[in-house]
Amino acid sequence: MTMYAALLRGINVGGSRKLPMAGLRALLEELGHGSVRTYLQSGQAVFAAGQGDEESLAADLTAAIEQRFGFPVDVIVRDHAYLRAVAEDCPFPAAGLEPRQLHVTYFSHPVDAARYAEIDRAARLPEEFRLGDRALYLYAPDGIGRSKLAEQLARRPAPPGLIATSRNWNTVLKLVELTAG
Template identity: 40%
Template sequence: MTVFIGLLRGINVGGHATLPMADLRRIAGQAGLSDVKTYIQSGNLVFTSSRRDEQGLADDLTAAIKADAGIEPAVVLRTLAHWQQAISSNPYAVGAVDPKSLHVCFFADTPPNDVLDGIELSAYEPEAAQVVGRQLYYFLPNGLGRSKLAADLSRRKPIKAGTVRNWRTVQKLAELAHELR
């Protein structure tokens, strides 16, 4: 069995596309996923599956949620191994950096090369962003909600294909996934 971390984009945000986590666990179980656990109310889950294809599983989970709850969230999946690689690849997660400053935008596929094109990152300092693999890492010392960089990037089409999690959530999901090994 392979351990996966799943991220649903756009549910339970501002009262839109509401999906209780108990329903998400039930739907995921009915879709053939095992050992399903959720974390907080923003569409985070961990599970095991005998299947290994991230995109096929994501498509099946999206279809199951749509059929049951009438909403169609984007679903981004990572195996535990890929999740650990994403954690170790964070260019900002070293030293005395406050975890509240760190956020990651996860993409189902490798983000297009132009994700940061036309953005003069030095104009946003001390905020920073960097693409590594299938993730866009943010260093936002004043938080995501006050970030001009994150706000400007969120309006760009490539960013809308991803889903952002704060560093504490990233670490907690790794912890939950390790419990399923």
């Protein structure tokens, strides 16, 4: 059995697209997954699966959520090894930063650096971003709520089929821990 995290995009925010975590846990169990747990109310679940890959597991969960809850939700599924590698490969000194200063945006597919070529990185300092393996690391010293760079990154039009969802560093680390088995 492999441990996975499901990252749901845009649920339980601002009173819309409500998806109770108890319902998500029950749905994952009905799909045949074991060791199901959720983390916070913002759309993270971990589970064990004996078959399938990240894409098929995400597609199955996406379809089941829409059928059960009546609205579409973008889902990215990643295994423990990937989540651990994202944390270990952080290009910023994470141990010396406050968790609110560091965020990771997970992508459903690799993203070409050309997508961000027009951003004047020097003009956004001290904020910085770096691309990783299907991930973007954002250092925002004043937090993401005040980050002009985060706003600019979010405005980039997504290529068709690309799902992106961001998590703060505490959540990044917690998902590594929860999927460790």
